[in-house]
Amino acid sequence: MIKNVKISNYQLGMLIMGFLFGSSAVMNPTIQVAQDAWLAYIFGLVQGLALIWIYVKLSLLNQGQSLIEILKTHFGKYLGTMVSLLYIWYFVHLAALVLRNYGEHMTVTVFFDTPEVFTMGCFALLVGYCLRSGLEVTARAAEMLMPYLFLFVLAIFLLLAREYDMQNIFPILENGLAPVIKVSYSLLTFPFGEMVAFLMIFPALSSYKSLKKVTLLSSLLMGLILLGITLRDLLSLGPDLLVRLVFPPSLSTELIPELQLEPLISVNLLLGGWIKITICLYAAALGIVQLLNINEYKVLSFPLCFLCVALAIWLYDDVFQMLDWAFKIYPFYVLPMQIIIPILLLVISIVKNLRADKA
Amino acid sequence: MITKLIILLVIAMIIVLLDFPQLLQAKSNKKIIIFYSILLISGFVLGTLLILDRAPQSPVIYINRVLNFFLGI
Numbered sequence: 385m386i387k388n389v390k391i392s393n394y395q396l397g398m399l400i401m402g403f404l405f406g407s408s409a410v411m412n413p414t415i416q417v418a419q420d421a422w423l424a425y426i427f428g429l430v431q432g433l434a435l436i437w438i439y440v441k442l443s444l445l446n447q448g449q450s451l452i453e454i455l456k457t458h459f460g461k462y463l464g465t466m467v468s469l470l471y472i473w474y475f476v477h478l479a480a481l482v483l484r485n486y487g488e489h490m491t492v493t494v495f496f497d498t499p500e501v502f503t504m505g506c507f508a509l510l511v512g513y514c515l516r517s518g519l520e521v522t523a524r525a526a527e528m529l530m531p532y533l534f535l536f537v538l539a540i541f542l543l544l545a546r547e548y549d550m551q552n553i554f555p556i557l558e559n560g561l562a563p564v565i566k567v568s569y570s571l572l573t574f575p576f577g578e579m580v581a582f583l584m585i586f587p588a589l590s591s592y593k594s595l596k597k598v599t600l601l602s603s604l605l606m607g608l609i610l611l612g613i614t615l616r617d618l619l620s621l622g623p624d625l626l627v628r629l630v631f632p633p634s635l636s637t638e639l640i641p642e643l644q645l646e647p648l649i650s651v652n653l654l655l656g657g658w659i660k661i662t663i664c665l666y667a668a669a670l671g672i673v674q675l676l677n678i679n680e681y682k683v684l685s686f687p688l689c690f691l692c693v694a695l696a697i698w699l700y701d702d703v704f705q706m707l708d709w710a711f712k713i714y715p716f717y718v719l720p721m722q723i724i725i726p727i728l729l730l731v732i733s734i735v736k737n738l739r740a741d742k743a
Numbered sequence: 744m745i746t747k748l749i750i751l752l753v754i755a756m757i758i759v760l761l762d763f764p765q766l767l768q769a770k771s772n773k774k775i776i777i778f779y780s781i782l783l784i785s786g787f788v789l790g791t792l793l794i795l796d797r798a799p800q801s802p803v804i805y806i807n808r809v810l811n812f813f814l815g816i
Contacts, residue, residue: 477802505754676774683765683775686758687782694789699803709803716810 389588395523397602398530402659404606407485413570418623427568429607432576443586445733451583452674458732472671479664480695486657488703493634508689515685536648548619573715577722584667
């Protein structure tokens, strides 16, 4: 473990909020159920908070240990290493997915003629610099920049108020509850389940005292902000248009008369995406050094970012393949990493703790 | 295409030059250098294959097939 890295509760809260905001503000899986998107979001948020509670509980039962160390402790050397490698791949893959989301968004909405690889490369350079500077620097930057994200979200929400049509949420549950539940599961895995990466961050917290409160509160708060964004797009654009759009927030901002606020959506994506990619690559780098029993992760920052850019380009042919993967395949692909293994680890931790208490 | 390859090579070289002092200072030198090289070479090879339009199928396609086989998605 990198013992000298310490972040405060407030910084952790900001990192969690930025991570959850990530690319989910522009790529919302709930839009598939049109006017019931807000309902799916509420279901997804409740499930997401339960899953985050599992991660927190797991971390509290194994205080001071990262996910890789927990895996090694409970699964043994060989199985633990294999599962750890799976997680390292997942963190790099997730970073590449978010980087590609960012690249596609920028190409589709802002930089039409700029090669996507250049946009992603510049972003990766920023992430690499942050990784190399350390987690504390990223946390301090998040602490400083996140308030702007809230400000921008609030500004767009209020400026669009005249465009809201409450009829857009009706009829409620037109196609029954089943599609809503199905989509809410997608939301559980993206973004809430991705918080599994924070199992690598929690040991860097200066005190475990407020871990549960800070994590759950910041997740709830960001969940509500994302619910607000979903409602904003639904009420302003209407369900028919919403299901046809690739990036709904970009169009909804265009409805604001006499103001061109679309760049604010890109700035928000830049802030959230930067935190998310940095956390994922930090988790991957830390995972690698913990597997190798060495104490220096910063040197891996730029090679990881370099690989991440290549992987991001390699992943999809176009934006439609990206959306299809994100909404249909991704929820099943991440099932073991986000739900099955953490629950298994929690059960093992509880049993071991009970045995230790009896002894 | 050749320009793109040269740019890729230059980027890889800049990364190595930037990290060189840290690589020399790293305590467990061998392990970190091996893993560092694996990551950098993987990125470079993948980048080269993408530029040459010879990249293998994306892992997304394989994951899709595996899930399709087991879950019928």
